[in-house]
Amino acid sequence: MKEKGLLIVLSGPSGVGKGTVRKAIFSQEDTRFEYSISMTTRNPREGEVDGVDYFFKTREEFENLIEQGKLLEYAEFVGNYYGTPVDYVRETLDSGKDVFLEIEVKGARQVREKFPEGLFIFLAPPSLSELQNRLVTRGTESDELIRGRMETARKEIEMMDLYDYIVENDHVDHACEKINSIVQAEHCRRERVQLRYKKMLEVD
Numbered sequence: 001m002k003e004k005g006l007l008i009v010l011s012g013p014s015g016v017g018k019g020t021v022r023k024a025i026f027s028q029e030d031t032r033f034e035y036s037i038s039m040t041t042r043n044p045r046e047g048e049v050d051g052v053d054y055f056f057k058t059r060e061e062f063e064n065l066i067e068q069g070k071l072l073e074y075a076e077f078v079g080n081y082y083g084t085p086v087d088y089v090r091e092t093l094d095s096g097k098d099v100f101l102e103i104e105v106k107g108a109r110q111v112r113e114k115f116p117e118g119l120f121i122f123l124a125p126p127s128l129s130e131l132q133n134r135l136v137t138r139g140t141e142s143d144e145l146i147r148g149r150m151e152t153a154r155k156e157i158e159m160m161d162l163y164d165y166i167v168e169n170d171h172v173d174h175a176c177e178k179i180n181s182i183v184q185a186e187h188c189r190r191e192r193v194q195l196r197y198k199k200m201l202e203v204d
């Protein structure tokens with residue numbers, strides 16, 4: 001039987017650099033991950049393409065997907081829904097490929113419940129003040145929203161222990177290297193465990 005792929009979940013507080021790091025990983029020519037394109041009800045930004053950046057849905061369409069059980073997880077984030085299509089994830093894992101999710105922390109917690117065997121990576125800021133700097137520099141939120149994000153970030157950082165690995169996003173290239181190394185090491189570890197089981201079963 002074909003080995004299943006690994007479900008890799010990259011999460012962390014808003015503004016830490018999840019999107020930036022994910023894009024850097026997928027711009028590497030030799031990346032072996034399949035990116036799961038999320039569904040969202042937010043409006044497309046300039047240059048974003050339906051089916052490439054996101055699958056853009058109306059609230060009604062999104063709520064139908066929830067009812068039909070088509071989402072592995074979903075969450076509301078700043079007034080919009082975001083969710084992961086379950087069929088794509090399952091089919092891609094079954095075909096032996098690794099699937100990469102870049103999602104906020106409430107969604108990651110839901111995935112942990114449904115896919116405890118996934119690989120959960122928390123992207124952490126070098127410090128809270130640097131996180132605030134990044135939110136300010138990005139310039140997409142008002143001061144009040146940034147204050148809210150910082151409050152939420154404190155709570156999210158307290159939940160770091162629920163993850164398998166914590167990667168500090170000091171420099172984008174370093175963070176990508178660390179993530180690639182973790183995935184490689186995790187594949188080796190899991191293969192060894194499986195081999196051990198196989199041998200045990202042969203002996204009995």
Ligand SMILES: Nc1nc2c(ncn2[C@@H]2O[C@H](COP(=O)(O)OP(=O)(O)O)[C@@H](O)[C@H]2O)c(=O)[nH]1
Nearest residue numbers: 019038039074075077082083084102103104107
């Ligand atoms: N739970 C969940 N979060 C998602 C999903 N897709 C994207 N996100 C998160 O939603 C948040 C907002 O994403 P987006 O609107 O693209 O804005 P930006 O990443 O903050 O520039 C980010 O934290 C993403 O990681 C998803 O399928 N599920």
Ligand SMILES: Nc1ncnc2c1ncn2[C@@H]1O[C@H](COP(=O)(O)OP(=O)(O)O)[C@@H](O)[C@H]1O
Nearest residue numbers: 014015016017018019020134138169170171172
């Ligand atoms: N390692 C880093 N060093 C400095 N700035 C970064 C780094 N990673 C991301 N950024 C910047 O921080 C801001 C937030 O990054 P973004 O990818 O939008 O975060 P998230 O997807 O987690 O909300 C952006 O302006 C981005 O350019």
